[in-house]
Amino acid sequence: MSDVMKSTITPETYLVRSPLYRLHKAAGAHFDECSSAAQVTSYGDRSAVSTALIDLSVNHRFGVRGPNALAALAAAGLSVPDKPNQCVNSSNGETVLRLSNTECWVLGAMESGACSADSSAFADCYPVYCQDSHACLLLSGEHLPDIMAKLCGVDLSEHAFPKGAIAQTSVARINAIISHLPDREGTHFVILCDSAAAEYLWGCLLDAMGEFGGQAAGLDYLF
Amino acid sequence: MKMMNCPLNGLRNISEFVHGGEVKEMPDPNSCSDDAWAEYVFYTENGISVVTEWWLHAPSGYWFIAERHTGSDEILKTYDPSVLFNKRVEFSAPVTEGMA
Amino acid sequence: MTSMIDNSMRLNAPMGLLLNRDNAVEFLFEGQRYQGYAGDCIASALLANDRWLMSRSFKYHRPRGPLTMAGQDANTLVQLGGDPNALADRTPIAPNMQIEGQNYNGTLDKDRDAMLGHFGRFMPVGFYYRSFFKPMGVWDKWEGVIREKAGLGRLDLNFEPEYYDKKYLFTDVMVVGSGPAGLSAALKAADGGAQVLLVEEMPLVGGALAYNRFDIEGIEADRLRAELIAKVEAHDKITVMVDTVCNAWFTDNYLPLIQGKRLFKVRAKECIIASGAYEQHVVFRNNDLPGVVMCSAATRMMKLYAIKPGQSAVVLTGNDDGYLTALELNDHGVNVKAVVDMREGAAPMDLIDALSKRGITLHQGYTVYEALAEKGNKRVKAVDVRKITAKGEVGNASRVIDCDLLCMSAGYMPAYQLLCQAGAQLSYADDLAEFTLSKLPEHLHIAGSVNGIHQLDSVMADGQRAAQLALNNLNLSDELPGKVSCSVKPNFDWPIFSHPKGKDFVDFDEDLQAKDIVNATRLGYRDVQLVKRFSTVGMGPSQGRHSALPTARLVANSTDRTVTETGVTTARPPFAPEKLAHIAGRIFDPYRRTPMHHRHLELGAKMIPAGNWRRPAFYGDPNERDACIHTESVHVRNKVGLIDVSTLGGIELKGPDAAEFMNRIYTFAFLKQPVGKTRYAVYTNEHGVVIDDGVACRIAEDHFYVTATTSGVDRVYRDMTKWNAQWRLDVDILNVTSAYCAVNLAGPDARKVLETLVTDTDLSPEGFPFLAYGEADVAGIPARLLRVGFVGELGYEIHVPSRYGEALWDLLMDAGKAFDIKPFGVETQRLLRLEKGHVIVSQDTDGMSHPGELSMTWAVNRKKPFFVGCRSVDIVMAQPQTRKLVGFVLPAESKKPEEGHLVLEGDAITGNVTSCEYSPALKQIVGLAFAGINSSQPGDHIYIRVDGQLVEAEVVNLPFYDPDNLRQEM
Structure with missing residues (x-):
């Protein structure tokens, strides 16, 4: 897509909007279309930034639960973690988060933002509307355990919280699900929080990152 | 701050948990005496002993059961509620006398 | 302004470990x-610069100078700009820092209130309590005067808030204190494979190794310190934090550390306390004069800061350490006039020889009975030395020795605070005259002088022993820890020499003398806790670091008990004074916003809190509340309005047992609720009290969507999941509050507005009647439509996935333009529903309200086997009812009652007003109130006390507005 086209995309063009789109717009971010919504592609030059915070809220995700949930996802060709509070990548780039013995969430592949299915495709499972109930933030780069230690009482250092681990805990006094993404170079924490509290947590994370020079960024930080 | 071991999420600050009261057996609400019902609703044991309690891990919405000593406040063990509750509970129809 | 640039008291390097002499x-x-x-x-x-007077004491305004040089006393509290009570012996200087003394009237050097000391005998212990107790009100008159004289520093109320924050730290082993015990413990634990955090309060590691002398030659401390530091620095498993105070011990080794403007919350699997011991003072007359210091203060001055503490000195000691201090002073050019040893024949020969080689006089079995000063008490000038004749008593023969420095050491008190907070027991060993600690919790260990181990090699071994215990608990080792003992007794049994003229201070912070403590016991306060509260001993900033031991001894002695029986007062957090800013940190105050939040702001909404959400109260001038609400309500009644109701709770129930589950939770019957219909749902708790309500939509046979109140949904959801953890029904329970946002489109033109956006659903009164539920496409947005009538007009609640929320609002506002749509706020909604007589649970109900009192029995089904509050509802409903929630009206011009105003029958309170507003639709005041059962029928009158006057209101049938419900069923 050309630069001219990019600059014409504004989040209000779409019916679907991230709860954070105004912050991005106010910061002069560039958007591109993703899952019928505007996804931040760039927040300006972030090449020298050690830690980035990226809003993936408009990326596709869905959840299923119930006694059949794990088997149904596996039958659909997705990789399902062996134990609760773990995540694995599937071959199609989607990440499966296992939150309990009977509940998994599926995050769309990061670059495309899309999922190959939806919870409605799993008729014998109960749907979880995590696309709407939760905002999805990606914290990426260096000092992540130190940054999170300012907000969260769970030890997220590499030895206690390796790649593929999930912590369902309290971050800055709201509930959140932190996933340490597997199979990806560098450290990446996906943070899922109450979508109504997205603006609050976004501010808290940027504040905590400031000490380390962390900044908001777009998808171009990753690709 | 105290810590508690959640059977699903592991050792966490107690601030992540919500106390749900003692595990109590409900008398049959349609046949027990008023006194037995009042005992169930209003009274809890307050001795120095091990108590069995409901606890909720709020961030994951997971209820579990903990055995705690009220003297030392030590949490002796925690486990999934299915250990104690493993079959469907039914309620009998109310006694209809006087309700004609 | 004159400048004092003197530095005449400086010693040469290598003295002054902390100094950078290149940087003035x-x-x-x-x-x-x-x-x-x-x-x-x-x-x-x-x-x-030879300035010793730094502050004035709290009560008598006595001149005070450094006592410990370690922040363990309140003698040198100073004012730093707007910051009071800074510890001068711990706070580093900074360029152009502005410092002032505290507690004086006039100047620090010439304090007009210094004569307060002469009135000391008229201000006995408990003076304030006893003098200002009667007559009633006398304290109010005197309080200002007394506080003016006795305050500590000044607060700057125009301060600029600064950024403080908090951070967690996680470690296997945390070691508190970096003296020889802490260093050896840290090394042993790290060598054993544990991650170690070593915390030191001072700016440098080493503890006593950095300032104390451990041998006659004066070389061992430096050698050992260098060796240990090199090892610690080279160890990649040890993290060192200096200038960091561990301010408390909380359960499961939760340890707050304060460093600069950050509070660290440490979680340590194992914790080793090597906090050391506080050197203790000797109680004699004028023991508070500037120039009277602890032995360790003098050595700290020399080794840490290169300060020559005096020209001529006397050392008063009850142990061998005083001898080593004398040698150190002598080495640095201080003329040591005498060592006064309170013991008789206890000192080892090599120390005695070392003194005599240097020509230092030794008096054994003697004490200082009084320190002498020039007029004004600004510096010690001599000491009166006398022979000890019995416990606490001296002979008449006086020997006056001139000196400008008196160093004292009566022994040590373990730094027990953190350990006692953890539940350790403190007991007094009579043979050692020392407090010892025992009964530690499982993952807490103790090492070094705090453990009563004082010889350097034993201290090192004790650190290793503690580390071994920690390693064993961590499953990193299984060796047996070695036994460590110590043969040294550094404490003198009775270093208290009361003087008939007093000023023999036990507590420097609070200006308490020996007789004050004894008198407190004579007045009947035998318990040390009561002595503390009566006399204020130990309540000052140093929290008994020096007063606890002499107080325990004095109380024990005058009440014929042992010191163990007497004990010390409870040590509570914090260990050292901390700022509220540290506790507050970077405050986290979560808030939630609906997807339409910013649209409300753009439309000029006056926002109010609703739980952790913010909601528009109304739109328009915040000062014109009543007018705005009036206009909005009339608009909804006559045209069409739009309100954001996204904060409503939403719970989804899905599965074969969904209807059975609904039936067990809510009071109504739900098994036969038709698909595509809504039904009112009331939730009672096990006490039979109504605690929430909502609307249940049956989406499918096995699928319900039920709303809950904004503040109640979390509770309802938790209760539901807890019940089903027991019942094991085949149903999935999902809290969808944030997943769905919603608006209520209400007013006679609501259908017309919605019809412009919905083409796939027949919205006619027949096709989508009152109480219908359906799913529709609203201009591309998948929506759930509920035809409900909370405000009493034709209306649709439109629930959509949150991501579409703002677009939905925009579409409706756009489509509504042709119909003059206006947004309305939650205060307007409250008025509209009041006109319809709808109850808001928690506003119009309280912790006792059962369905009968609220006239909700129509929504309670008692033919079904069970609902949560069923038995309690049966029991309370069988009792004679005493009160009832009723509607009342008053003429428009009447005084308007407010929520909470009382309903009276004669003198008896029978209820209270729960809601009340002027109704533009009815042109009168309408309200809901609890009334006594005898005046709860339409036509009865109730009496409401409004601002002291009784207002008579008439009870009427509900609803006030549109009693036949024609408007909402249009």
Whole structure:
């Protein structure tokens, strides 16, 4: 897509909007279309930034639960973690988060933002509307355990919280699900929080990152 | 701050948990005496002993059961509620006398 | 302004471990300019300029100078700009820092209130309690005067808030204190494979190794310290934090550390307390004069800050350490006139020889009975030395020795605070005259002088022993820890020499003398806790670091008990004074916003809190509340309005047992609720009290969507999941509050507006009647439509996935333009529903309200086997009812009752107003109130006390507005 086209995309063009789109717009971010919504592609030059915070809220995700949930996802060709509070990548780039013995969430592949299915495709499972109930933030780069230690009482250092681990805990006094993404170079924490509290947590994370020079960024930080 | 071991999420600050009261057996609400019902609703044991309690891990919405000593406040063990509750509970129809 | 640049009291390097002599720093004290070096604390920089008077005492305004040089006393509290009570012996100087003394009237040097000391005998212990107790009100008259004289520093109320924050730290082993015990413990634990955090309160590691002398030659401390530091620095498993105080011990080794403007919350699997011991003072007359210091204070002055503490000195000791201090002073050119040893024949020969080789006189079995000073008490000038004749008693023969420095050491008190907070037991060993600690919790260990181990090699071994215990608990080792013992007794049994003229201070912070403590016991306060509260001993900033031991001894002695029986007062957090800013940190105050939040702001909404959400109260001038609400309500009644109701709770129930589950939770019957219909749902708790309500939509046979109140949904959801953890029904329970947002489109034109956006659903009164539920496409947005009538007009609640929320609002506002749509706020909604007589659970109900009182029995089904509150509802409903929630009206011009105003029957309170507003639709005041059962029928009158006057209101049938419900069923 050309630069001219990019600059014409504004989040209000779409019916679907991230709860954070105004912050991005106010910061002069560039958007591109993703899952019928505007996804931040760039927040300006972030090449020298050690830690980035990226809003993936408009990326596709869905959840299923119930006694059949794990088997149904596996039958659909997705990789399902062996134990609760773990995540694995599937071959199609989607990440499966296992939150309990009977509940998994599926995050769309990061670059495309899309999922190959939806919870409605799993008729014998109960749907979880995590696309709407939760905002999805990606914290990426260096000092992540130190940054999170300012907000969260769970030890997220590499030895206690390796790649593929999930912590369902309290971050800055709201509930959140932190996933340490597997199979990806560098450290990446996906943070899922109450979508109504997205603006609050976004501010808290940027504040905590400031000490380390962390900044908001777009998808171009990753690709 | 105290810590508690959640059977699903592991050792966490107690601030992540919500106390749900003692595990109590409900008398049959349609046949027990008023006194037995009042005992169930209003009274809890307050001795120095091990108590069995409901606890909720709020961030994951997971209820579990903990055995705690009220003297030392030590949490002796925690486990999934299915250990104690493993079959469907039914309620009998109310006694209809006087309700004609 | 004159400048004092003196530094005449400085010693040469290598003295002054903390100093950077290349970096001179100028600062102001009491308006006078001084110079020190980077690394100096305020006290050392002033001492370098031979300034000893730094502050005045709390009660008698006595001149005070440094006592411990370690922040363990309140003698040198100073004011730093707007910051009171800074410890001069711990706070580093900074360029152009402005420092002032505290507690004086006039100047620090010439305090007009210094004569307060002469009135000391008229201000006995408990003076304030006893003098201002009667007559009633006398304290109110005197309080201002007394506080003016006795305050500590000044607060700057125009301060600029600064950024403080908190951070978690996680470690296997945390070691508190970096003296020889802490260093050896840290090394042993790290060598064993544990991650170690070593915390030191002072700016440098080493503890006593950095300032104390451990041998006659004076070489061992430096050698050992260098060796240990090299090892610690080279160890990648050890993290060192200096200038960091561990301020408490909380359960499961939760340890707050304060460093600068950050509070660290440490979680340590194992914790080793090597906090050391506080050197103790000797109680004699004028023991508080500037120039009277602890032995360790003198050595700290020399080794840490290169300060020569005096020209001529006397050392008063009850142990061998005083001898080593004398040698250190002598080495640095201080003329040591005498060592006065309170013991008789206890000192080892090599120390006695070392003194005599240097020509230092030794008096064994003697004490200082009084310190003498020039008029004004600004510096000690001599001491009166006398022979000890019995416990606490001296002979008449007096020997006056001139000196400008008196160093004292009566022994040590373990730094027990953190350990006692953890539940350790403190008991007094009579043979050692020392408190010892025992009964530690499982993952807490103790090492070094705090453990009563004082010989250097034993201290090191004790650190290793503690580390071994920690390693064993961590499953990193299984060796047996070695036994460590110590043969040294550093404490003198009775270092208290009361003087008939007093000023023999037990507690320097609170100006308490020996007789004050004894008198408290004579007045009947035998318990040390009561002595503390009566006399205020130990309540000052140093929290009994020096007063606890002599107080325990004095109380034990005068009440014929042992010191163990007497004990010390409870040690509570914090260990050292901390700022509220540290506790507050960077405050986290979560808030939630609906997807339409910013649209409300753009439309000029006056926002109000609703739980952790913010909601529009109304739109328009915040000062014109009543007019705005009036206009909005009339608009909804006559045209069409739009309100954001996204904060409503939403719970989804899905599965074969969904209807059975609904039936068990809510009071109504739900098994036969038709698909595509809504039904009112009331939730009672097990006490039979109504605690929430909502609307249940049956989406499918096995699928319900039920709303809950904004503040109640979390509770309802938790209760539901807890019940089903027991019932094991085949149903999935999902909290969808944030997943769905919603608006209520209400007013006679609501259908017309919605019809412009919905093409796939017949919205006619027949096709989508009152109480219908359906799914529709609203201009591309998948929506759930509920035809409900909370405000009493034709209306649709439109629930959509949150991501579409703002677009939905925009579409409706756009489509509504042709119909003059206007947004309305939650206060307007409250008025509209009041006109319809709808109850808001928690506003119009309280913790006792059962369905009968609220006229909700129509929504309670007692033919079904069970609902949560069923039995309690049966029981309370069988009792005679005493009150009822009723509607009342008053003429428009009447005084308007407010929520909470009482309903009276004669003198008896029978209820209270729960909601009340002027109704533009009815042109009268309408309200809901609990009324006594005898005046709850339409036509009865109730009496409401409004601002002291009784207002008579008439009870009427509900609803007030549109009693036939024609408008909402249009």
